[in-house]
Amino acid sequence: MRAATMIKKIGVWIVVLAVWEGAYRTGVLSPMLFSAPSLVLKAAWTDGPAFVAALETTAFEIVVAIVLAWSVGVAFGTAAGAIPILARISTPLLAAMIAVPFIIVYPVLTAWFGIGPESKIVFGTLLGVFPIALNTMIGVQAIEPGYVIMARSMGASKLQAMSQVMVPLALPSVITGLRLGTSLIVIGVILTEMLASTSGLGFLITYHRAMFDTGHVVLGILLGLSTSYVANALLSWIEQRYGRWRSLQQDMA
Amino acid sequence: MNQAVRTDILTVRGVSKIFGADRGSVAALSDVNFSVRRQQFVTIVGPSGCGKSTLMQILGGLASASCGEVLLNGEKIAAPRPDHIAAVFQEPWLLPWKSAQENVEFPLSLKGVAVAERRARAAAQLELVGLAHAATRLPHELSGGMRQRVAIARALVQEPDLLLMDEPFAALDEQTRTKMGNELLRIWEHSRRTIVFITHGLTEAIYLADVILVMAARPGRIVERIEVPLPRPRSIDMIGSEVFGQLRNRIWQLIGDSP
Amino acid sequence: MTRSGLQRVFVLGAQLLVVAVLLGLWQAAAPLGWVDPDTLPPFSAVLDTLWQMLHDRSFLQDIEITGVEVLVAFIVMVPTGLLIGFVIGENRPLYRTLRGPLDLLMAMPKALFLPLFIFVFGIGFAEKVLFSLTLGIFVVILAGIAAVHSIPQGLINAARSMGATKAQIYTRIYLPGMIPLLLNSVRVGLIFTIFGVLVAEMYVSTHGLGRMIFDAGEAYHLRDMLAGVLLIAVISIALSEMLRRFERLIRTRRASFS
Numbered sequence: 001m002r003a004a005t006m007i008k009k010i011g012v013w014i015v016v017l018a019v020w021e022g023a024y025r026t027g028v029l030s031p032m033l034f035s036a037p038s039l040v041l042k043a044a045w046t047d048g049p050a051f052v053a054a055l056e057t058t059a060f061e062i063v064v065a066i067v068l069a070w071s072v073g074v075a076f077g078t079a080a081g082a083i084p085i086l087a088r089i090s091t092p093l094l095a096a097m098i099a100v101p102f103i104i105v106y107p108v109l110t111a112w113f114g115i116g117p118e119s120k121i122v123f124g125t126l127l128g129v130f131p132i133a134l135n136t137m138i139g140v141q142a143i144e145p146g147y148v149i150m151a152r153s154m155g156a157s158k159l160q161a162m163s164q165v166m167v168p169l170a171l172p173s174v175i176t177g178l179r180l181g182t183s184l185i186v187i188g189v190i191l192t193e194m195l196a197s198t199s200g201l202g203f204l205i206t207y208h209r210a211m212f213d214t215g216h217v218v219l220g221i222l223l224g225l226s227t228s229y230v231a232n233a234l235l236s237w238i239e240q241r242y243g244r245w246r247s248l249q250q251d252m253a
Numbered sequence: 254m255n256q257a258v259r260t261d262i263l264t265v266r267g268v269s270k271i272f273g274a275d276r277g278s279v280a281a282l283s284d285v286n287f288s289v290r291r292q293q294f295v296t297i298v299g300p301s302g303c304g305k306s307t308l309m310q311i312l313g314g315l316a317s318a319s320c321g322e323v324l325l326n327g328e329k330i331a332a333p334r335p336d337h338i339a340a341v342f343q344e345p346w347l348l349p350w351k352s353a354q355e356n357v358e359f360p361l362s363l364k365g366v367a368v369a370e371r372r373a374r375a376a377a378q379l380e381l382v383g384l385a386h387a388a389t390r391l392p393h394e395l396s397g398g399m400r401q402r403v404a405i406a407r408a409l410v411q412e413p414d415l416l417l418m419d420e421p422f423a424a425l426d427e428q429t430r431t432k433m434g435n436e437l438l439r440i441w442e443h444s445r446r447t448i449v450f451i452t453h454g455l456t457e458a459i460y461l462a463d464v465i466l467v468m469a470a471r472p473g474r475i476v477e478r479i480e481v482p483l484p485r486p487r488s489i490d491m492i493g494s495e496v497f498g499q500l501r502n503r504i505w506q507l508i509g510d511s512p
Numbered sequence: 513m514t515r516s517g518l519q520r521v522f523v524l525g526a527q528l529l530v531v532a533v534l535l536g537l538w539q540a541a542a543p544l545g546w547v548d549p550d551t552l553p554p555f556s557a558v559l560d561t562l563w564q565m566l567h568d569r570s571f572l573q574d575i576e577i578t579g580v581e582v583l584v585a586f587i588v589m590v591p592t593g594l595l596i597g598f599v600i601g602e603n604r605p606l607y608r609t610l611r612g613p614l615d616l617l618m619a620m621p622k623a624l625f626l627p628l629f630i631f632v633f634g635i636g637f638a639e640k641v642l643f644s645l646t647l648g649i650f651v652v653i654l655a656g657i658a659a660v661h662s663i664p665q666g667l668i669n670a671a672r673s674m675g676a677t678k679a680q681i682y683t684r685i686y687l688p689g690m691i692p693l694l695l696n697s698v699r700v701g702l703i704f705t706i707f708g709v710l711v712a713e714m715y716v717s718t719h720g721l722g723r724m725i726f727d728a729g730e731a732y733h734l735r736d737m738l739a740g741v742l743l744i745a746v747i748s749i750a751l752s753e754m755l756r757r758f759e760r761l762i763r764t765r766r767a768s769f770s
Contacts, residue, residue: 144346146342146344146346147346147348149315149342149346150340150342150346151363152315152333153313153315153333153335153338153339153340154333154335154339154359154360154363154407154411155333155334155335155336155360155363155364156363160363164363165348168348168350169349244350245349245350245391
């Protein structure tokens with residue numbers, strides 16, 4: 001059955017691409033505006049290496065921002081979640097930071113850090129750290145003390161209680177935060193590269209946009225979408241593996 | 254005298270618990286004294302606020318007494334003793350991502366017991382509580398009563414000398430509660446462990462127990478120790494008997510008298 | 513005062529303290545020699561600049577342009593999105609076909625399509641409105657679908673048998689039935705809209721707050737830039753909070769009816 005649906009899906013895509021290409025060939029759609037599959041392929045053929053190099057830069061920025069945002073976010077969120085008064089103080093402050101459209105902060109960062117990878121990494125980190133911290137905090141806060149008391153009564157050491165009871169209990173919320181933060185980081189990095197940069201995928205997209213190389217622009221966008229897709233898929237996998245029980249638990253409350 | 258002392262598994266001497274300091278202090282427990290004989294089923298009954306749960310925490314080594322001591326087999330209890338004391342709480346607190354089997358294995362895995370051994374021991378306890386068929390199910394797939402039975406199995410797998418139960422059936426509906434009570438008696442008679450069972454239900458307190466300790470509030474203290482003259486095994490129709498009714502009234506008076 | 517009342521005051525005090533400390537550091541950074549006054553002008557200087565800017569014609573024009581773009585995008589997005597959502601939600605086969613593509617589009621980072629919007633629509637008002645609309649509309653569509661799916665069929669049948677027209681069903685049954693969920697999705701949609709407008713302005717534009725901030729950045733006019741950032745930050749936090757309170761209000765009112 002799954003093979004049949006897959007084939008159907010692929011078939012739909014082939015039809016879409018064919019119609020698109022056909023519209024381009026027959027002049028129905030101006031290539032200036034909408035590009036075409038063949039143009040995209042041509043762009044990949046002629047400038048493939050440039051795109052790969054750009055992708056490397058972008059990936060590097062994304063990974064560094066992820067490492068920083070994850071570590072700071074989870075650390076702060078755990079500490080704040082464990083100390084109720086700290087949690088109450090932090091929650092509205094974190095929520096307020098998340099409400100701000102952070103992209104407007106980027107020009108300030110370029111003034112301070114230039115338009116190289118540093119500003120992207122700082123931006124990405126800032127973008128990701130707040131939702132991660134907030135969700136981690138919520139996850140840790142929500143741990144009911146009864147679980148820990150139960151574990152203690154069975155002779156669990158502090159370390160055992162933390163690693164075998166508290167961490168798994170908080171994990172689904174943490175992963176939700178990581179998911180949110182990571183997708184924001186991926187998009188944030190690419191967008192800021194589009195706005196002001198000397199390298200990276202976003203830079204190439206903007207460069208070719210200015211040159212009206214529609215094929216290149218679409219290729220760049222597709223690569224950006226793929227990066228986002230890969231990051232999301234990775235986190236979905238993590239969620240499946242470690243955070244699945246949360247949805248099952250709803251009726252236990 | 255010596256004979257009685259040697260069969261006392263639990264001795265509580267002069268235990269008090271005071272919260273807060275100086276003017277703002279509250280005596281949750283005041284000079285609690287009692288002992289429990291081996292293999293006895295003791296219930297502790299009292300109104301809310303009489304310090305039953307605090308007492309349970311102290312007995313289990315989860316909290317310390319302000320003064321006095323708790324002796325288990327002659328040894329002082331100041332911290333959890335998982336090899337000797339196991340606890341069942343009002344909520345089962347089963348780890349949601351572990352199956353029933355894995356939950357019962359949990360105390361053993363904390364100790365580092367080998368996989369094969371803990372699997373066998375856990376399976377045996379699940380069998381005892383009648384849940385062998387549900388071993389692979391996750392907690393959310395079990396009813397409230399089943400979850401609590403898993404919690405009981407988990408406590409029993411520790412092979413404790415003393416089983417502490419703090420209102421374990423309070424969250425269940427009445428029918429399930431009665432069933433669980435009978436189940437517990439069956440398990441107790443089979444495993445012959447000493448049980449200290451806390452409840453605020455008079456019927457439950459009488460039905461299950463060999464000895465009832467009646468507590469009063471403010472300050473929390475034991476006001477009477479009642480031996481239950483009903484024969485074993487217990488049956489539901491005993492609840493309507495005259496003896497039962499007298500016991501109920503007696504306890505009701507004692508509880509009602511407290512301020 | 514009660515214990516919890518006391519705690520609330522303490523929490524509020526701590527939050528104000530955090531903000532005050534941060535602003536204090538901001539204020540003192542330049543005078544203390546930690547940073548160049550051109551790199552991080554003191555908070556008071558930025559406030560000063562903001563005040564002046566608010567009297568400056570072209571800045572007010574920028575605010576107006578951005579505001580209008582957001583407003584138009586929002587006003588078009590919400591009813592259109594809800595309508596589409598209701599229509600799809602009602603039609604089971606249609607829903608089944610479109611469900612996959614919709615989820616895909618929803619999850620896709622659509623902001624990346626900005627250059628394409630520029631190719632097709634240029635760099636004017638229309639492009640910015642359409643772009644930001646596209647970012648936000650899927651949330652609203654999905655909310656509309658969820659709204660429809662949550663109303664029991666029996667209720668709809670009863671209404672229809674009483675002669676209710678489609679329009680009446682939409683406005684009298686679907687809409688009120690799911691107001692809390694719809695409000696939340698509308699709030700998220702608004703966040704996307706504001707974000708979209710600002711990004712589009714920053715990218716390629718002649719006017720607007722986003723443009724102004726970006727240009728100030730390129731010219732290293734930190735004061736103007738920070739003034740703009742401050743303004744937008746305060747407005748977005750205020751809006752978000754207002755909408756959140758409104759949501760809560762509606763929810764409690766409805767709870768008292770049920």
